[in-house]
Every structure is written in structure tokens, then in C-alpha cells.
Amino acid sequence: MPILRNTFSVFVILLLGYISVVSANPFESLVMPGKVIEGHKKYESDCSNCHKLFSKRGQDKLCLSCHKKVSKDVKGKRGFHGKSKSIRIAQCKSCHTEHKGRRVDIVKFEKEVFEHNKTDFRLGGRHKPLECHSCHKKNKKYRDAKSSCRSCHLKESPHKKAKAKKDRFKQCSDCHRATGWNKLVFNHTKKTKYKLTGAHKTALCQSCHINQRYKKTPKKCISCHKIDDVHRNKNGSKCNKCHTTKQWGKISFNHVRDTSFRLKGKHKKTPCKSCHSKISFKKKSKKKKRARKCFSCHSYDDKHNGVFGKKCNSCHHEKDWGWDETRFNHAKETKFPLKGKHKKIECDYCHKVSKKKKKLKSKCISCHKSDDVHNGNLGGKCNSCHTSVSWKKRIKFEHDLTHFPLMGMHSAVACEECHTSSGYKKIKKSCVACHKNDDFHKGKLGNNCDRCHTPNDWGVWFFNHNRQSRFKIRNSHKKVHCHSCHNESVIKVARKPRDCQSCHSTDDPHNGQFGSRCNDCHNTKDFSQINMK
Incomplete structure (x- = not known):
């Protein structure tokens, strides 16, 4: 029995080998678990196209032999199948299961959960919220979508108008980022060796790069600012000697160092053209030096009409040309100290403008004649009563x-x-x-x-009634008002009767029966008290 059993086993093996060689297709079709997808249909008649007998890993090689682009990604460690190690070493069938029918989707691509970061194009910035179809066109494989900026943004590119290709940038990422197309990250200093400072930082690219010309752009100030040159090139082309990039109108010219004329006070804020009326700021010759005397600029401001000469700085200074800021020492120079309200008075209030130099009188009446309410009756020495603090107040007479x-x-x-x-x-x-x-x-x-x-x-x-009259006031009489007794206007006080009856007749209960000498019984303390003598 064992011999027969072994003989039968060998026979079956030989038979199967013969069948696989002679008529493999009909047999494989019998053992095939199901139909393959439409794309693999043409390979269905020969299992060896996709399967290698007794080798699981060999099957992956057969897949990659057809899917050459995927194979290239795996070998190059790029793309979705090559970047991730877990995907790169996995068997194809672990994701793509076959023999489930013609219309079955063996890719199983889920857009909502797909990790784009595992591809060669990481989604960042403004790319994140985009729909897939914005970049991946219909009826085309997802892997075929180009990842260069120009493939999507060429229509938006302002550089496409550049006349020559050599003037165009190769990589958009040199300047732009996915966070915002208009937010530039181009390092002007490193890339061009021309550092952007001041107002140049905020200037638009096309302000300097005309017609999208980004190479061999002139770096001299005059190449861009020629139209701003008020000197019409008469001061040369080295604008940075005076001007800065912060603001064209702000001058860095050192007036002390370069002209030996220090700018002080209001001269610091004065526009150049106020003194330099001509375009050129240079000296034409030694004979024609720029005038530095006050009078050369301020002749029109001279209220003295030249009466005091041209040495304006003897009284005036650069802080303020006006009368309030003069440094003229009135006390020392004129022997007339300015005090009180005289300090605040304008010079021309007392010093009237005339063509001839006149010595001003220092007497009060020379200025205050119109203010003299005495009309000269008290003389001209007003200061004997009045002060300079106030003409009407604080009279010191x-x-x-x-x-x-x-x-x-x-x-x-x-x-x-x-x-x-x-x-x-x-x-x-x-x-x-x-x-x-x-x-x-x-x-x-x-x-x-x-x-x-x-x-x-x-x-x-x-x-004093007691001392100045012959009627002494005592006791209750002290409290009596004058007109109680002196009820008429009299010429002399002495003529007023002094007897009691003259005032107290209405108070006499005796009706005059005891005479007019009331003081025989009554006293001045109290009329009702009786003192019988």
C-alpha cells in the first residue's frame, strides 16, 4: 500500500506539471478567484504576467515592471510611493487588491483624508484650502499634475511681459511664498548686492525695473531720479553726497564741514533755495563766493532802512529775526534800562522808522504826552508818581x-x-x-x-460832651441819641436849655406843681427813683 500511495503522488505531480506546460490558460482560469479590473483585462489570460509561482515579493517586481513611473519613484525615494518608507516597502496588493471585478476601484483614493505632505509637493499657505481640481485636471492622473509655480500662475505673472527671457526669473519661490503671492521674500541685498534702505524698501519693483528688466539694472541715483534733480545735473550725479534714501527732500549735506558756514537757529529749518536762489550750489569762482552777510539775504526784512548799517548780528540772531528775540542790551548800550511793561514793548513803538538815525529822548513825557491826564500841569517828571510796571496802578506819590x-x-x-x-x-x-x-x-x-x-x-x-460843653452827660443820658435832645439844627450848642423840664416836661407827673428843678428829687440814673432832699 505505501508503494502504491507514493506512486500515485508522483503521478499526480507529473500530471500537474504536464498540464501547466501544455494547457496552462484553461487551468488557471479554473482556479482564478475573480475577474481583474478593466485596465488589467489584457493580462488576465496569463497569470504569470502578475504572479510568480511560490514568491510573494516577486509579485511586486512584476507590478513595477509595468508601472514604470511608480518604480522610478520607489527607487528615487520620491513621490507618494517613494517618499514614505512604510509605503515604499509595502506589498502592492496590501493597498491594491485585484480579482474583484472589472469596475472595482483598486486605487481606493480618498481625497478628504489624503496626506498631501507624503508627496513631493507639500501643501502650505494659500494652497491648503484649494480644491483638488484646482491643480489636478479632469481625466488626468494625479501624479501628472506639474508642481512648478509657472504651471498654475503663469497667467498671473507680471513677469511674462519681460521682453527678453534672460530678464525673467526662473524660480517663483525666489521671491514669492505660498502664504501670499504678493508678499515678496526676495533678499535684494544677497541676490543683487544692492541693499534696499529707507524709501527704497517700500518702492514697487517696477519703479526701478522698467519693462520687467531685472538684470543689469543701473544702480546710480541719477538713473532713476533724474527727473527729481532740481539742479539739472549741474551738481553732478553723486546724489548721495547730500540726499539719503529715507527721503529725497531730507538733506544729509554737512553745511559746516562743506561750506564753513554753520547753520544755527532758524537757518537749520530754512529750505536751501531760500539762500541758494540758483540751481547750482557750487562756487563758480573765488571772486563769486556765496554771500554770508545777514544783509545779503535780509535786506528786505530791515525795518531800519539801513540806518543802523549792515551788521544785523549786533542786535539780531538766528533764533528769531523778530524784535522779541533781539540780543541788544538796552541797559548797557543806551543807559535806559527796560523795566516793567517797557520790556514787552516792540522796539518800533518808541523808535519810529526814519531814514536818518535820531537819538531818542529818554524822558517819560516824550512818549507818554498823550497819556498825561494832567495836561502838563504837574511838569514832565512823570516818574515822581508813576512806574513802568503800570501807568495807572501802583502810583508811588x-x-x-x-x-x-x-x-x-x-x-x-x-x-x-x-x-x-x-x-x-x-x-x-x-x-x-x-x-x-x-x-x-x-x-x-x-x-x-x-x-x-x-x-x-x-x-x-x-x-466830648463833658469837656466841650457846659452840660455833663451822666448815667442814662449817655445812651441817649444826640437828636433826642438836639431836635433842631442850632447855631451853637450852648444855647440849648439845660434844665430837666426842657426835655422831660412830658414825663412830669406833677404837671409843673413842683417847679422845674426836677433834680431836687430825681436823678439821671433812673427818673422813677426819688431822692428827697
Whole structure:
């Protein structure tokens, strides 16, 4: 039995070998698990096109023998199949399973989850949100999409108008990035050896590179700024001697070093053309040097009409040409110190402009004659009363040195209250001269008001009844007002009756039966108290 069994096994093996050689196709079609896809249909009749007997890894080589582009990617370690090691060493059938029918998709490409970073073109910046069909055209393989910038952006390229190909850039990435087409990253310093500074940094490329010419661009200032040259090339072509790239109008010219004329004060801010009226700034000859005297520029500003000569700097300086900023020392030069309000007065207020130099009088009246309210009656020595701080305020006239010292309320009264005329002399000093209208007694007590009244207050008086009259005021009489007894305006106080009855007749309960000598029983403390003698 063992011999028969072994003999049968050998026979089967030989039979299978014979069948595989003689009639392989019909047999393989019997054992094939299913139909292949439409693209592989023509290879279906011969399994050896895709399968190698007893070799799994050999099958991958057969796949790559047909798919040459994929094979090239795997060997070159590029593209989707070559960049990733896990994909590069994997068996083809692990992703692409065959024998499932003619219309089955064995690629299994899912756009939504595909990792584009595993390809040769990493998606970054503005490329990320793009739809696949923006770059991958319909009915074309995804791998056939070109990855150069020009393949997509040629229509947008402003450089396509360049007249010569040599003037065009080869790689867009030299200047542009995927984050934004208009955001340039071109390193002008490294690439061209021409560093962009100041306003050049923000200048548009085409401002210098006319007609898209990017090679052999002239680097001299005059090549671009010829139209800005106000000197019309008379100062040469080395513009950077004076001008900077920060701003064409800002000059770096060192006036001290290059002209020996230091610019100070307002001269620093003065435009060049204010002094340099002609286009050229150079000296034509030694004889025709640029004028440096003040008068050469400021003759039109001379309010003195040349009366004080041409040495303007003896009074004026560069900070301000005006009168307020003059450095003329009035006290030292004229022996007339400017004080108070005189300090703020403009020069021409006192010094009137004339064609001849005139010595100005230093007396107050020479300027203030029109302000003299006294009309010259007090003379010309105004400073005896007035000060330069204020013409009307702080009058320093000492009234106490006159025959009428000011006391009390008189010191607060304005001068013109008493001095009604412009002349301040020969004024009457009696009280009644000013206070006639205030006289309650209507002149019947005479003109010696100061016997009772004081200048502190007209209503406060100091008449001593006991000393200045023959009727002494005692007790309750001290509280009685004057007009209680003096109910009429009298010429003399002494004529007023002094007996009690003259005032107290209405208070007499005796109706005159005891006579008029009330003081025999009554006293001044209290009329109701009786002191019988």
C-alpha cells in the first residue's frame, strides 16, 4: 500500500506539471478567484504576467515592471510611493487588491483624508484650502499634475511681459511664498548686492525695473531720479553726497564741514533755495563766493532802512529775526534800562522808522504826552508818581509829604475824587470843601468838622460832651441819641436849655406843681427813683 500511495503522488505531480506546460490558460482560469479590473483585462489570460509561482515579493517586481513611473519613484525615494518608507516597502496588493471585478476601484483614493505632505509637493499657505481640481485636471492622473509655480500662475505673472527671457526669473519661490503671492521674500541685498534702505524698501519693483528688466539694472541715483534733480545735473550725479534714501527732500549735506558756514537757529529749518536762489550750489569762482552777510539775504526784512548799517548780528540772531528775540542790551548800550511793561514793548513803538538815525529822548513825557491826564500841569517828571510796571496802578506819590496826609478812608479814595481838575495843586484842605453835601448840620455848626468827625468813618465821631460843653452827660443820658435832645439844627450848642423840664416836661407827673428843678428829687440814673432832699 505505501508503494502504491507514493506512486500515485508522483503521478499526480507529473500530471500537474504536464498540464501547466501544455494547457496552462484553461487551468488557471479554473482556479482564478475573480475577474481583474478593466485596465488589467489584457493580462488576465496569463497569470504569470502578475504572479510568480511560490514568491510573494516577486509579485511586486512584476507590478513595477509595468508601472514604470511608480518604480522610478520607489527607487528615487520620491513621490507618494517613494517618499514614505512604510509605503515604499509595502506589498502592492496590501493597498491594491485585484480579482474583484472589472469596475472595482483598486486605487481606493480618498481625497478628504489624503496626506498631501507624503508627496513631493507639500501643501502650505494659500494652497491648503484649494480644491483638488484646482491643480489636478479632469481625466488626468494625479501624479501628472506639474508642481512648478509657472504651471498654475503663469497667467498671473507680471513677469511674462519681460521682453527678453534672460530678464525673467526662473524660480517663483525666489521671491514669492505660498502664504501670499504678493508678499515678496526676495533678499535684494544677497541676490543683487544692492541693499534696499529707507524709501527704497517700500518702492514697487517696477519703479526701478522698467519693462520687467531685472538684470543689469543701473544702480546710480541719477538713473532713476533724474527727473527729481532740481539742479539739472549741474551738481553732478553723486546724489548721495547730500540726499539719503529715507527721503529725497531730507538733506544729509554737512553745511559746516562743506561750506564753513554753520547753520544755527532758524537757518537749520530754512529750505536751501531760500539762500541758494540758483540751481547750482557750487562756487563758480573765488571772486563769486556765496554771500554770508545777514544783509545779503535780509535786506528786505530791515525795518531800519539801513540806518543802523549792515551788521544785523549786533542786535539780531538766528533764533528769531523778530524784535522779541533781539540780543541788544538796552541797559548797557543806551543807559535806559527796560523795566516793567517797557520790556514787552516792540522796539518800533518808541523808535519810529526814519531814514536818518535820531537819538531818542529818554524822558517819560516824550512818549507818554498823550497819556498825561494832567495836561502838563504837574511838569514832565512823570516818574515822581508813576512806574513802568503800570501807568495807572501802583502810583508811588507820597501824599503824607504834602500839607494834607491821607488817613483813614482818605487813603482808599481815588485821586480824582478830590482832584476834580487835571491840576493837582491849590486844592482846599477843609473838610467842608469835599463833604459839604454830607453835612447833617447844614453848616450851622461851622466848618470845623474835625472837632467831632474822623477820616476813619464819617459816622464815627468823638465829641466830648463833658469837656466841650457846659452840660455833663451822666448815667442814662449817655445812651441817649444826640437828636433826642438836639431836635433842631442850632447855631451853637450852648444855647440849648439845660434844665430837666426842657426835655422831660412830658414825663412830669406833677404837671409843673413842683417847679422845674426836677433834680431836687430825681436823678439821671433812673427818673422813677426819688431822692428827697
